[in-house]
Amino acid sequence: MKIVFDCRYTRLERHDGISRYTAELVTALARLTPVTMLISDERQLTMLPDLPWIMGTDPTSLREPWVSRIVARSEPDVVFTPMQTMGSVGRRYRFILTLHDLIYYSNRRPPREFSWPVRMGWRVYHLSYLPVRMLLARADAVVTGSFSSRDEIVAARLTSRPITVVRSAVDAPKPEASERARPTRKELVYMGSFMPYKNVETIARALWLLPGYRLRLLSRVLPRERARLERIAPSGSLLFHDGVSDEEYLRILASATALVSASRQEGFGIPLVESMAAGTPVVVSDIPVFHEIGGEAAHYFAPDDERALAEAVLRLDMPGEWERHSLLSVAAAAEFSWEHSARTLYELALSLVGATAEDLQSGETATQDEALNETAAKHAN
Numbered sequence: 001m002k003i004v005f006d007c008r009y010t011r012l013e014r015h016d017g018i019s020r021y022t023a024e025l026v027t028a029l030a031r032l033t034p035v036t037m038l039i040s041d042e043r044q045l046t047m048l049p050d051l052p053w054i055m056g057t058d059p060t061s062l063r064e065p066w067v068s069r070i071v072a073r074s075e076p077d078v079v080f081t082p083m084q085t086m087g088s089v090g091r092r093y094r095f096i097l098t099l100h101d102l103i104y105y106s107n108r109r110p111p112r113e114f115s116w117p118v119r120m121g122w123r124v125y126h127l128s129y130l131p132v133r134m135l136l137a138r139a140d141a142v143v144t145g146s147f148s149s150r151d152e153i154v155a156a157r158l159t160s161r162p163i164t165v166v167r168s169a170v171d172a173p174k175p176e177a178s179e180r181a182r183p184t185r186k187e188l189v190y191m192g193s194f195m196p197y198k199n200v201e202t203i204a205r206a207l208w209l210l211p212g213y214r215l216r217l218l219s220r221v222l223p224r225e226r227a228r229l230e231r232i233a234p235s236g237s238l239l240f241h242d243g244v245s246d247e248e249y250l251r252i253l254a255s256a257t258a259l260v261s262a263s264r265q266e267g268f269g270i271p272l273v274e275s276m277a278a279g280t281p282v283v284v285s286d287i288p289v290f291h292e293i294g295g296e297a298a299h300y301f302a303p304d305d306e307r308a309l310a311e312a313v314l315r316l317d318m319p320g321e322w323e324r325h326s327l328l329s330v331a332a333a334a335e336f337s338w339e340h341s342a343r344t345l346y347e348l349a350l351s352l353v354g355a356t357a358e359d360l361q362s363g364e365t366a367t368q369d370e371a372l373n374e375t376a377a378k379h380a381n
Helices: 017-029 042-047 064-072 116-125 130-136 147-155 175-179 200-209 223-232 246-253 270-277 288-297 306-315 321-333 338-352 357-380
Strands: 003-006 035-039 053-055 078-080 094-098 141-144 163-165 187-190 214-217 238-240 258-261 282-285 299-301
Touching (some): 003 017, 017 338, 163 338, 175 321, 200 306, 258 306, 270 282, 270 321
Parallel strands (some): 003 035, 003 078, 187 214, 214 238
């Protein structure tokens, strides 16, 4: 079975969520079956594994509906894309689309890196479910990023196609994550954007109830957002990093008391998994997907209740509480692996072509036997 994996959403210098999902999943999937990457810029190859690739069009170009013609030249059995907008005119292969979540139907502000025509189209696209229903109707199967998102897609009746959950993941927790002692400094970490639904201001207000605590905000932030949060929080309680490397991120997590999020809605929550894998407890809003990720390892609070947030953080000060939740966090994070996610996607692809892993293995063995028999016959002659 041959799969073409749409890697055109890979960033050029630093991964975002979709970019990392692409790079890690295609790497793990290639260990299971032949994979060809579809890219739109050769510079993307520096962020991707060393695999066969083909050049496609920019996914935001007007030529996108016909990218399937380029893909068809590789004669794939299955094509997977981590988005739902990939073109499919005249396709002759099984097709898997991805709808990660429904956040932008209630929070319609587009990512600021898009051009204004794309931002305008983004807003129009998310005014109704009709466009996404039409897009998903083209697929043979649909992938989403969490069981919570799957439930929302089903409730909204967006597709009659089978929906498979292929979750984001992290590297396996390191042994030292299970051996951590409670940090001596009182530091909280926030990793994420500053869009309204992220509700960072609730965390800033909670700092008034957490004397001695400091909040490290790791993501890039606009000056106006920074100024707004500084007006809300106690003076000197916020430390803006305005972007960190992966190494800095792990170092900061390894010395933090907890990672915090007051988000009102999420499709997943990869920062939670990253924090738990480092043995750092998480204090997060009481929303379904965070329960899916954190289970009993996390502390929860109502999203707009800064007092409940502060109380959850202070519970970690109780004797043995931080250590207990650190161990629970490491165990919970171990459930999220790229190998498992790739296996789920692989088995979905197999089901679409009407094969099983045993069938493919038998086919490979038969081909190898035929080759050996031909070689033996030549030597006999």
